[in-house]
Every structure is written in C-alpha cells, then in structure tokens.
Amino acid sequence: MWEYTEKVKNSFLHPQNVGEIADADAVGEVGSIVCGDALKLFLKVDKESGKIKDARFQTFGCASAIASSSALTEMVKGKTLDDALKITNKDIADFLGGLPDQKMHCSVMGREALEAAIANYRGESYPSETKEKVVCKCFDVTEDKIRKVAIENHLTTVDEITNYTKAGGGCGECIPDIEAILRDLWFIKPPERPATPKKLTNLQKIALIQEVIESEVRPGLQADNGDIELIDIDSNKVTVALRGMCTGCLKSDVTIKGIQEKLREFVNKEIVVESLQ
C-alpha cells in the first residue's frame, strides 16, 4: 500500500474543481487512458487582468492523479498565466505534503496539462511542432520529456525516471536508451549489472528468478497498482499470474514480454514466460 499524506487522502476523497468549463478559454489534455492516466484541464482567463479566474479538471487515474489535479486547480486560480507556468511538478507534490515516489508521475501530468492549456490559450501547439523522439513506446514518453523531468527533479536513475514519467515501467525495452540519456545528462558511469553465475544449479536459478522478479519487475507493476505472482518454474518455463490492475490489462502481453526480457537478461537467455489466465 502507498503511504499517502492526509492532504492527498482528503484531495482524493473530496477533490476540488471537478468537471468541465463549457466555455473554457483554454483546454489542456495530456496522458492517455491506454497508458493508465489522463488529465483534461479547463481554464477560464480574465481578459483584462490575464489572471486565471476558474480552473476545473476531468481525470482518469489513481488517487494521486485525482489529488494532483485537484491541487493544481487550487494553485492556479488567481494567478497570471506567466506565474502559473512557474508552478513545477514538485510544487504540486509539495502542496499535497508529498507523493509516494512511484506516484510522482501524477504531479508531472498536472504540470504538463497546465503547459498544454496555456499553450492552447496562446495559440501555440503542445508539445512543440518539432518531431520529438519517442523513447518509451509503452507509455509514449519522448526524449525531451525524460531530459526535462530529469533536470527539473535532479533524477539520475532509471527507477526515478520511471517514477516520474512511467518510461521504462512496461516491457523495459527502452531502459538502455533511458540509461544513455542519463549518462549523457549527468556524465555518469553505466550502472553495473549484477553478475550472473555462469552455471546455475536449479536452486540457484529459482532463487535468481525470484530475486529478479522482486527487484526488477514487481516495483514497476506496483507503481501502477498492479502486481505479479510467481506460479511455477519448470526448467526454463516460468509461469506467472498478473494481479491487481494488471489483471486483464490491454497491455498484459507487453508486460509478460517485458518480464521475459528481464529474466533472459539476468538469468538465462532461454527463459520463456507464460501468463496464467
């Protein structure tokens, strides 16, 4: 279970400014239901003062997404657009007394919706017209976003990038690219992989599979309110069951493939992962 502050719980149970503004001056829409979180922000702007006089939201997501969206609308009201743009994702998290690390992506989504709405008001495109390179295809996260979020929040590890953007939290194929971006950004050494014994006994293999699932797979799934149960290991066939939000997820095939890649990387290249229906 996540450790939520009282403010997060209260903002989730009693969110402020829910709904749409029919004659909104600006609308910012980010995220996607397929990726698990989406937020639509509506702003009403006073033409004379340039201040935001009303803000409302519709969101699809977890408790943190709802709380972050509610906080954002409370924070922007009464601000000029330029001042509103100074709000960072950390400000949103701080307003809530903090968010669990694995849920920081909700505060980033709030900040992005605000940028998108203000760009919409100003007749600008969001994100910018330049063709951005998508690094994480599972969650449609671009290199620009990874760099920006890493710099703004001083993130140096892939796990942190996953917490803030979700990138890397699915099949894992983008992880080498994220590592390369972080190395380029911070001039850091490539992370060291745990050494894999050359020849494993059955007991060593089972223990290693359990360890990889615990350290490399489960945290990413739990970040999205999902989970995994190891059902059986028969030679190189590993049977698992996806639990929580992962049960029946449209992307479960991608998730299983990602788990297989992890186990092949750390344990044995022959491993095949099957999902128990």
Ligand code: FES
């Ligand atoms: S491509 Fe990034 S997690 Fe799948």
